[in-house]
Amino acid sequence: MITRDQVLAALARVPGPDGVTPLPETGLMSDVAINGDRVYVAIRTEPARAAAMEPLCRAAEQAIAALPGVAGALVALTAEAAPGTGARPAPARAAGPRTMGHGPGASRAAAGRNRAAVPGVRHIVAVASGKGGVGKSTTACNLALALSGLGLSVGLLDADIYGPSAPRLFGISEKPEMLENRMLKPPVRWGVKVMSIGFLVDPEAAIIWRGPMVMSALQQLLREVVWGDLDVLVVDMPPGTGDAQLTMAQNVPLAGAVIVSTPQDLALIDARRGVAMFDKVDVPVLGVVENMSTFICPACGTRSDIFGHGGARHEAERIGAPFLGEIPLHMTIRETSDAGRPVVISEPEGPHAAAYLAIAREIAGRLAAGASTRKAPRIVID
16 A cells, blocks of 8 residues: 555655755645555646646656556646645746646636647537536437447547546446557547546545646646547536536637536526536537436336426527437436446447437537637636
8 A cells, every 4th residue: 555655755855846855845745645556746836837847747756656556646737825825826828738727816827828729639529517417427428429420530538537437338447558758548449539537546446636636637638648630529527617617618629518407407407507607618508418308117108207308408498508309217328338338339229329319410510510610718707
């Protein structure tokens, strides 16, 4: 078992930015997290110094990786202020993608960051929900596979750092390959390139990270992966309207967002917040999907609207967003997802796959119509 003391002892042999003071004594380290055989460290820095700090990050990673029992090390840069100082991060002017702000000044600093597109990726689509438990990850997975089935080159980024689902949904157990330039080569399943933090940590370990580490990890999963040439990169967002959504909106030109909700009023309240958030950051909503729309008893054929029915369609009409379609509540979708063979793959000619394919065609059509020509927004929050 790797301990925090072992990590700090290894890092004590790495000089800080002044070339003399051991890194742990510089006061720049804000987090050390250990998940099984993998170690994650966050180092505070001003965004303008991000590029100059890269050699220090590499040296720290090498020192940690040399410890017995360590399978991987990730050192991320953050612009988080030191605890208790009340200081705000310095405004970012040309920070690299590894550095993310945090705190009251973060959104203003983000306005000056590089929002360059991911090389080779034509369209980035966020699949989001206002709350958890509405089947967003299952929807994102099947939509990615359906888009691939339409002949598009597709990748899926599992951006839910705290609850990654892609490894299970895609039935992938192997880890990404680390290339010589420190870029990760994502696993490929059924023609879709897949990347998730779940490939890099113990599946039973709790990921207890603060906002800056989450945002740094998300940036690296996005930009330090060899995606190659993709027509669409589907991003399975975590539920809510927090750091991950803002990180994506601030750093890449999203082609649009797909909002997933169940028909019930409680889910629709949170779905409205998701739509409002994307509207605030100038990301177009490609449409709304009603998941768990209705249940047909497999024994008697009786229809039961367990969560109601039509609520997401009515909400889409109310807010003026496109309604993309309905996905039923059915055991086949749940069973195939749990088995790592999503219904679009396991039953491609079935009615459930047809529902996902119809939604995928709608999304592909809207992307082809030019939604992806938008540039990433300038976000300033007072």
